[in-house]
Every structure is written in C-alpha cells, then in structure tokens.
Amino acid sequence: MSGIAIVGAGAFGGALAVALARRGPVTLWGRGLQGRALRRLPGVDLPENVTVTAEITDLSGFDTVLLALPMQVLAAFLQGDGAALSARRLIACCKGMDLVSGRGPTGVITAARPDAVAAVLTGPSFAADIARGLPTALTLACADDATGADLQARLSTPVLRLYRTTDVTGAELGGALKNVIAIAAGIVMGAGLGDSARAALMTRGFAEMQRLALDLGARPETLAGLSGFGDLVLTCTSAQSRNFRYGQALGAGRSFDGDSTVEGVATAQAVTRLAAEKTIAMPVATMVAALTAGRLALPEAIELLMSRPLKQE
Incomplete structure (x- = not known):
C-alpha cells in the first residue's frame, strides 16, 4: 500500500503525520481520536491527506510502519494490536530501555517480529517544532544500510532532515x-x-x-x-x-x-x-x-x- 503509516497519535506521532503529509498521504492510527485536532498539540490540525483510523487492520497493507509509542508500551502493543501488522519494516520512534527486558526499541521489535527489519528514529526534536515545520535534524538508525538509505529518502522532507547510521546500539x-x-x-x-x-x-x-x-x-x-x-x-x-x-x-x-x-x-x-x-x-x-x-x-x-x-x- 502506498503512503506512510504511523501508529500512535500522541504528540510525536501527530507531529510526524503533519510533517510527512507534506510529501504524500499518511494513515495515522490511534485510540480515542476525535476530528482532526491533536490533543497533545494544541492548535495543530491534521492535514486533509492524513487518514485517521482506530482500526489497526487498516494498517495491515503497509510495508513500512512508524511506531510512535511510549517505550514502556511498545512490547505490549506488538504482542497485542500490533500482531495485525504485516509490515516488513518497523521504525521505532521512542527512546528508552524496556523495564522488563532491558532491551532498546529495536530489540523489542525484533523479539516480537523477527521477520521484520527494525530501525529507530531518534535525535534532538520537539513534537511542536516538527508540527510547525521548523527545521529539525534526526538520526535514522538501521543495521541494514540499504534499508536505512531507502527509509532516509522516504521520510526526509526539506525541513525534516534525516541522517542515517548502522550503529543502532x-x-x-x-x-x-x-x-x-x-x-x-x-x-x-x-x-x-x-x-x-x-x-x-x-x-x-x-x-x-x-x-x-x-x-x-x-x-x-x-x-x-x-x-x-x-x-x-x-x-x-x-x-x-x-x-x-x-x-x-x-x-x-x-x-x-x-x-x-x-x-x-x-x-x-x-x-x-x-x-x-x-x-x-x-x-x-x-x-x-x-x-x-x-x-x-x-x-x-x-x-x-x-x-x-x-x-x-
């Protein structure tokens, strides 16, 4: 399926949806979404080419999914609702270490989905800045450099610049x-x-x-x-x-x-x-x-x- 899919309609997920919608259609999944206003980003509305859904199966046809979820709920999501995702490339958009397993985001993804390529999007950024279109530079880390290069090209915008590395750790x-x-x-x-x-x-x-x-x-x-x-x-x-x-x-x-x-x-x-x-x-x-x-x-x-x-x- 064409376009970009994002799981998580909190501040960062919503901001990414706004930023990436400038490139093309985005599908945003989250619970309790009402209308096009983002509760975590007051004054920010989702563009018209962002499709909002509360049905995780609506993301099942996407090849690449960004997981904009808190670190401590990532594992539970992948074992629950996330089991419906068929994406072969899963990008974590969270920072931290899982309190139960001690794993980082890609380790949590790989444990739940060993068939998928895991990557992480991280770096100095505030959701409000990204949503407003202010210049932001992030790191995209993926152990497979060819996949990382493709994701870098797909997810970069004129004001959201991604620099890639294979040093996921x-x-x-x-x-x-x-x-x-x-x-x-x-x-x-x-x-x-x-x-x-x-x-x-x-x-x-x-x-x-x-x-x-x-x-x-x-x-x-x-x-x-x-x-x-x-x-x-x-x-x-x-x-x-x-x-x-x-x-x-x-x-x-x-x-x-x-x-x-x-x-x-x-x-x-x-x-x-x-x-x-x-x-x-x-x-x-x-x-x-x-x-x-x-x-x-x-x-x-x-x-x-x-x-x-x-x-x-």
Whole structure:
C-alpha cells in the first residue's frame, strides 16, 4: 500500500503525520481520536491527506510502519494490536530501555517480529517544532544500510532532515540515556543550583553515557552526534522537555503536573541495573533512579553528587 503509516497519535506521532503529509498521504492510527485536532498539540490540525483510523487492520497493507509509542508500551502493543501488522519494516520512534527486558526499541521489535527489519528514529526534536515545520535534524538508525538509505529518502522532507547510521546500539543508547541526564539537569535547576552546576552535570552525565554505550559496542562518533550529544543538549536546556520539567519539579519540591510519559524514569531503573551488572560507574543515573523511586531524599541526592571524589578529568 502506498503512503506512510504511523501508529500512535500522541504528540510525536501527530507531529510526524503533519510533517510527512507534506510529501504524500499518511494513515495515522490511534485510540480515542476525535476530528482532526491533536490533543497533545494544541492548535495543530491534521492535514486533509492524513487518514485517521482506530482500526489497526487498516494498517495491515503497509510495508513500512512508524511506531510512535511510549517505550514502556511498545512490547505490549506488538504482542497485542500490533500482531495485525504485516509490515516488513518497523521504525521505532521512542527512546528508552524496556523495564522488563532491558532491551532498546529495536530489540523489542525484533523479539516480537523477527521477520521484520527494525530501525529507530531518534535525535534532538520537539513534537511542536516538527508540527510547525521548523527545521529539525534526526538520526535514522538501521543495521541494514540499504534499508536505512531507502527509509532516509522516504521520510526526509526539506525541513525534516534525516541522517542515517548502522550503529543502532549507539543511537538507541544516546536517546535513552540523555533522558536520565535531563531529569538530573532539571533537578539541578529546580533546586536553584544554577547554570554552572547544570553545565558540570551535563558534562559528567555525557561521560556516563559514553562509558556504558562504548562498553556495549556503540561507536564514539554516534554518541557525539545528533542522537547522543545533540539530544542531550536539547533536553537538558529546554522547558519543552518533559524529562527536564519533571526533574525541575523534583528539585523544587513540587508535584509534576504533566500528563505525558516521562521516559527517563523507567530508563533510569533499567540502566542502573545494567550498569551494576557490568560494574560501570554511573553516579548521575544511580542518583536519578534512587530519587525517582523514593529511595533517596533530595538533600541526600545533591550531597551524593557534590561529594564525588576529586580526580583527574
């Protein structure tokens, strides 16, 4: 079937539908859709060439499907409604690590659909910017470079530029780990520790990201690119980031009033388990995991970060 199919009508799925509709027809699947307005993107309406459906079987004829779902529901979807999909190419549009299996997005896809080619779309982006047609650059990671090149050509637009890589491990880990560091950056700012402290936190957090990712086989240039450093900078410095806002609320001692998924919370738990298994030091991620799970109070969390031993950089 011609056109593009997207699963998930949240902010990112809706934004991708708006952006890709500038190239041709799009079919968008989601539950509870009413009309053409996107609840997660106030003021944004779907173009006329976006077909909205609540029937997953309407996507069964598509060869390529983008999965714009939260990381922690991806596995359940693929085992449930997603079983109706016959697409041979499935592109994850989420960031994180599955809390149950410890897998990244493509690992979850491959476990459920070993017959499909799995890819991931990640990098520094906010849904609102994409929907408004503002210039955005993303990473498309696919182990099969020929498939990646074809997807890159099909999904790029004049203002949504996709750069491809075969380093799926690096792209996934960059996107997952930066959410954890963004929570920590929000804590720093919410607690009133200042921009200088945030810069130090981001620097040490990036070092943690590299330690774990390189140990798992990622390439250094991937972590230094859009899906690693680029995404880290965006999510640690903008109030549009849910993970940053969540951390900011924690640091200020407020409840978080957002109604969107904060992927970094579950990822912090998963990544600290993995780091412990591999005996890799990740003090920032460990602090975030303990604080968000209620095992650590805010003053203790800050003290832990400030009392790290002095050493050579």
